Amino acid sequence: MIVIVDYGAGNLTSVLRAVSFLGFKAVISDRPEEILEADRIIFPGVGAAGSAMDGMKIRGIDTIMKKAFHNGTPMLGICVGCQIIMEKSEENDTSCLGFIPGEVKAFSKKMKSDENMDTDENIFLKVPHMGWNSLETVQDHPLFKGIKKEDEFYFVHSYYPVPVKKEHVLGTTEYGINFTSVIGKDNLFASQFHLEKSGKPGLLILKNFCVWEPC
Secondary structure: OEEEEOOOOOOHHHHHHHHHHOOOOEEEEOOHHHHHOOOEEEEOOOOOHHHHHHHHHHHOHHHHHHHHHHHOOOEEEEOHHHHOOEEEEOHHHEEOOOOEEEEEEEOOOOOOOHHHOOOOOOOOOOOOEEEEEEOEEOOOOHHHOOOOOOOEEEEEEOEEEEEOOHHHEEEEEEEOEEEEEEEEEOOEEEEOOEHHHOHHHHHHHHHHHHHOOOO
């Protein structure tokens, strides 16, 4: 059974619908024992890292997530779920789960697009980064199977993960800077973009996760 973790960060029903559409059985749960027994775990999220971690701690889910990760359960983080697996976030000065070494940083309010980079005009990119953008895969991964270079994904975020080790960076995206948009380690894969809102490419990655057997 696939468990979609409810830790108070929202956006659960759309993920459940996407998984069900793909033909896989899933439940939404905040019960630690059910999460620990899951065959696969998805933890989506919207909002702030601080409230997301508070929600996990109140429910005792942070400890369970750590056990599941070390047990080798396939895990998928989406958006805020991609950020709280780092050690720390600048958002709310939050200590996170620490599955991947590194921190989460905020976009600068003064990022220029490529076409305005060499001008003196103060035309800055909007933060949060919201809308469709491309993905450059920098490492092969089973969850990227079938993804094409021209595919685009849907983003809504003001923060992004910055892993310490390059081996944990699976994909990057350009938005004023080249930032890490997909990270992974062992049985863990996480995307900064919303898979459930990214049309066929997002559903393809989600489907790949639902059959993924990490080594």
